[in-house]
Every structure is written in C-alpha cells, then in structure tokens.
Amino acid sequence: MTNAHLSIDRDHSEAENIFQDAAFMEALRVQMLKFAKLQVRDSQLAEDAVQEAMLSAYQHIDRFARQAAFKTWVFSILKNKLIDLLRKEKRHTAASQLEEGPNLSGDALIEHLFEENGHWQQDERPKKWDQPDHNVENDDFWRIFDACLEALPAKYGRLFMMREFLEMDTPEICHNEEVSVSSLNVTLYRARLRLRECLEDHWFQKETS
Amino acid sequence: MMKCKQATQMLSEKLDRPLSTKEKINLAMHTAICSPCRQFGQQMETLRTLSQAYTKTKESDEK
Numbered sequence: 001m002t003n004a005h006l007s008i009d010r011d012h013s014e015a016e017n018i019f020q021d022a023a024f025m026e027a028l029r030v031q032m033l034k035f036a037k038l039q040v041r042d043s044q045l046a047e048d049a050v051q052e053a054m055l056s057a058y059q060h061i062d063r064f065a066r067q068a069a070f071k072t073w074v075f076s077i078l079k080n081k082l083i084d085l086l087r088k089e090k091r092h093t094a095a096s097q098l099e100e101g102p103n104l105s106g107d108a109l110i111e112h113l114f115e116e117n118g119h120w121q122q123d124e125r126p127k128k129w130d131q132p133d134h135n136v137e138n139d140d141f142w143r144i145f146d147a148c149l150e151a152l153p154a155k156y157g158r159l160f161m162m163r164e165f166l167e168m169d170t171p172e173i174c175h176n177e178e179v180s181v182s183s184l185n186v187t188l189y190r191a192r193l194r195l196r197e198c199l200e201d202h203w204f205q206k207e208t209s
Numbered sequence: 210m211m212k213c214k215q216a217t218q219m220l221s222e223k224l225d226r227p228l229s230t231k232e233k234i235n236l237a238m239h240t241a242i243c244s245p246c247r248q249f250g251q252q253m254e255t256l257r258t259l260s261q262a263y264t265k266t267k268e269s270d271e272k
Contacts, residue, residue, distance in 0.1 A: 189218045
C-alpha cells in the first residue's frame with residue numbers, strides 16, 4: 001500500500017469520484033452482496049440490505065475521499081442491517097434447525113484430528129504459519145479464505161460469521177439462534193478447527209513448502 | 210493433565226468467554242509443554258484478526 005493514495009483530503013469532487021468509479025462500485029457491490037448472502041439466506045432481503053447500505057453511504061459521501069475508508073464504513077452499515085435482519089428472521093432459519101452438513105464435522109472431525117488418547121494425530125499437528133499479517137493484502141489469500149468459509153457446514157458458517165464478522169456476543173447469538181451456550185461454544189470450536197485446517201492445507205503450507 | 214483435545218477447545222472458547230482461573234492454569238500448563246497447541250492458540254487469534262480484516266482492509270481494491 002505504498003501507492004500515492006494516502007491523501008486524506010476530503011475534497012468533495014474526489015468523494016464523488018468514488019461513486020463514479022463504476023468498476024470499484026460494482027466490485028464493492030458484488031462483495032457486499034456475497035457477504036450479506038453468506039449470512040442472510042433470503043437473497044432478496046440480502047440485496048435490500050446492500051441497497052440500503054449503499055444509499056445511506058451515498059448520503060454521507062462527503063466524508064470519504066479514499067475508497068478504502070468508504071468501504072470500511074459502508075460495510076459497518078451493512079453489518080448493522082444484517083444483525084437487524086437476523087433478529088427478525090430468527091424463526092425461519094435459526095441455526096438450531098440447520099443440518100451440520102455432509103463434510104467431516106462433529107465427532108468425525110475430532111476423531112480425524114486427535115488420537116484416542118486426546119493428543120494430536122501426528123500429521124494433523126498445527127504447523128507454523130508464515131507471516132499471516134501479510135495475507136490481508138493478497139487477493140489470492142481472500143479467495144482461499146472465502147472458499148474455506150463456504151466449505152463449512154451451514155450451521156458452523158452461520159454461527160461463526162455472527163460471532164466473528166458481525167461481532168455479536170455469545171448471549172445474543174444463543175438467544176437469536178435458540179442454541180445453548182455450550183452448544184454454541186462447541187460449534188464455534190469445530191468451525192475454527194475446520195477453518196484452521198483448510199487455511200493451513202490450502203494456503204500456509206503451500207506457501208512455506 | 211489436560212490433553213490437546215481439551216486444550217484446543219479452551220483456546221477457542223477463550224475467544225468467546227472468560228476462562229476460569231482453574232481453566233487458565235490448566236491451559237497454561239499444557240501449552241508450556243505442547244508446541245502444536247501453542248501454534249493452535251496463535252492461529253485462533255489470527256483467525257479472529259483475519260475475520261475482522263475481511264470487511265475492513267483489502268486495500269488492494271483501492272484504485
């Protein structure tokens with residue numbers, strides 16, 4: 001990020017340019033929609049939330065001269081809208097009703113990773129991740145990250161995203177999704193186990209090997 | 210003595226609730242001698258940082 005775009009001038013015409021940059025706006029809209037649909041299963045509701053977030057951002061466009069700052073802000077609006085939607089659609093798709101999915105999950109996953117005596121299986125031991133900080137600037141990394149998220153069983157993905165992306169706290173998720181605290185803790189644990197393994201197999205090991 | 214299976218679950222739950230003193234001590238004793246679980250603990254923190262970065266950075270999108 002050493003390009004000469006670190007100016008924080010809040011020049012109006014420059015701000016307007018954000019909206020006139022069709023390629024940037026389209027890419028952002030696609031990304032927001034994807035983010036929303038990962039979390040809200042009704043795609044019409046997800047699209048509405050993205051529209052509203054964009055509209056609300058447009059009304060405050062003067063505040064942003066940089067696309068990155070704009071993007072952070074519009075996503076924070078979107079997150080709030082998604083949390084509202086999740087509260088409302090509670091009865092329809094609470095995570096308690098979702099299946100765990102066909103992939104290795106639950107006890108099978110635990111058995112795959114750990115020996116009977118509770119220690120790591122030899123070849124499943126976590127390896128050192130090389131400089132994870134650098135990945136946030138790498139588009140290829142985020143593609144892998146997306147793929148790993150999508151590979152999670154629906155229930156894991158939903159609860160993980162509520163906790164980590166929407167930053168909802170444990171009591172609120174339990175209330176919303178009608179799951180017990182211990183069940184939420186176990187599900188988040190399993191989601192992280194899987195995500196960790198997926199990232200290590202498809203990104204970190206690839207890089208270091 | 211805590212096993213890796215329980216230790217990894219504690220390392221995940223640490224992100225969702227405060228651990229009790231007893232849990233903290235047991236976990237610290239385990240990670241002191243178990244390097245894979247130490248890695249795992251760091252990676253749990255990394256997962257959180259990455260999730261937070263998901264919607265916030267991606268500066269490479271910047272024109």
